[in-house]
Amino acid sequence: MTKGKKFFAYTFLIVVSFISVFPLYWMMVAATNRSVDVTRGTLMFGTALFDNANKLLGSQNVSTALINSFKYSTIMTLISLLICSIAGYGFEVFHDKAKDRVMSVILLAMMVPFAATMIPLYQMFSKARLLNSTLGFILPTISTPFLIMMFRQSARSFPSDIMEAARLDGLTEFQIFYRMFLPTMRSTYAAALTITFMNAWNSYLWPKVIMSDAKSITMPMLVANLTQGYVTDYGILMLAVLICTIPTVVIFFLLQKSFAEGITGAVK
Template sequence: MIKLKTALKYIFLIIVSLISVFPLYWMAVSATHTSIEVIRGALLPGNYLFKNFANLLAASDVSGAMTNSFKYSIVMTVLALFICSLAGYGFEIYHDRAKDAIMSVLLLAMMVPFVAIMIPLFQTFSKWGLLNTTLGFLLPTISTPFLIMLFRQSARSFPHDILEAARLDGLNEFHIFLRIFIPTMKSTYASAAIITFMGAWNSYLWPKVIMTEKTSITMPMLVANLKEGYVTDYGILMLAVLLCSIPTVIIFFLLQKQFAEGITGAVK
C-alpha cells in the first residue's frame, strides 16, 4: 500500500512537471518552424531555425536590444543589492521604534500600483533630461521595499556576538557590513540577485515610457514590437521570446540552490 502511494505521488509529480515544462518546450520548438506551422500546432522540431534567426536580425536590432537589457539589468542588480542590503542591515542592526514606523510606511508603499505614479515620474524625468538614459531606467526601482524587507529579515539571524567582536577588533560599521555581513549572507544576496535581475530584464512598461528612441530598446520591447502590424510571424516571435528567456533561465538554474536558502532565511 505504501509503495502504491509513493508510485502515485511520483506519477502525479511527473505529470505536473511535464505540464509546467511544456510551454518552454513549445516555445523552443516553435522557433524552428514557419508561422503557418506554428499556427497548426507543430510539436516536433523543424528546420527553419536559421531562417527565422536571419529574418529576426533583418527585422530588428537584436544585438542592441540584448546589450541594453544586459546593461540595465546588471547595473540595476548591483546597485539594488548594495542599497537595499545596506538599508535592511541598518533597519535591523540599529533597531528602534522610529525605524519600525519608517519600515511600515515602506511596506504600505508596496500597495501603490506603479501606474499611479508613472505619469508624474515621466514628467519629472523629462524635465530633468533623464529620458533614454540608464539613470532614468534605474531610479524608480533601484530600491524596493520588498528587497529591504528581505535583507532585514535575513539580518535578524545575523549573530550579534560577531558585531561586538568586530567592533572590539577596531572595525568600523561600514567595514563590518562589507567584510562580515555580505560574505555571511551569500544565499540572501543570490536570491535577491535573481529577483532583481529577472525583474529588470523582464521590465516592459517603464522602459516603454522612458525609452523613446530606437537605440534604447530592450528585449521585452523588441518582442512587443514584433507583434505590431496586421501580420505576425510567429516563428520569428517565438525565437525572440526564446532569446529573451535564455538569460533569466540560466541565472535561475545557476543560483537556484542559493535562491531557496535565501528565501527561507538560511545563513551559512
C-alpha cells in the same frame, strides 16, 4: 508510504512537471518552425530555425536590444543589491521604534501599483531630462520594499555577539558590514540578484514609457514590436522570446541552490 500512495504521488509530480515544462518545450519547437506550422499547433522540431533567425536579424536590431538589456539589468542589479542590503542591515542592526514606523511605510508602498505612479514619475524625469537614459531606467526601482525586507530578515539571523566583538576590536560599522555581514549572506545576495536581474530584464512598461529612442530598445520592447502589424510571424516571435528567455534561465540555474537558501533565510 505505501506503494499505492507512492504511485499516485509520483504520477501527480510527473503530470505537474510536464505541465510546467511544456510551455518551454513549445517555445523551442515554435522557434524552429514556420508561422503557419506554429498556428497549426505542431509539436515537432522543424527546419526553419535559420530562416527565422535571418528574418529576425534583418528586421530588428537584436544586438542593440541585447546589449541594452544586459547593461540596464546589470547596473540596476548591482546598485539595488548595494542599497537594499545596506538599508535592510541598518533597519535591523540600529533598531528602534522610529525605524519600525518607517519600515511600515515602506512596506505599505508595496500595495501601490506602479501604474499609479508612472505618470508623475514620467513628468519628473522629463523635467530632469532623464528620458532615454540609463539613470532614468534604473532610478525608480533601484530600491524595492521587498528586497529591503528580505535583507532585514536575513540580518536578524546575524549574531549580535560577533558585531559587539568586532566593535571592541575597533572595526567601524562599514567594515563590519563589508567584512562580516556581506560574506555570510551570500545566499541572500544570490536570491536577491536572481530576483532583481529577472525583474530588470523582463521590465517592459517603464522602459516603453521612458525610452522613445530606437537606440535604447530592450529585448522585451523588441518582442512587443514583433506583435505590431497586420500579420504576426509566430516563428520569428517565438525565436525572439527564446533569445529573451535564455539569460534569465541561465542565471536561475546557476544560482538555484543559493536562491532556495536565500529565500528560506538560511545563513552559512
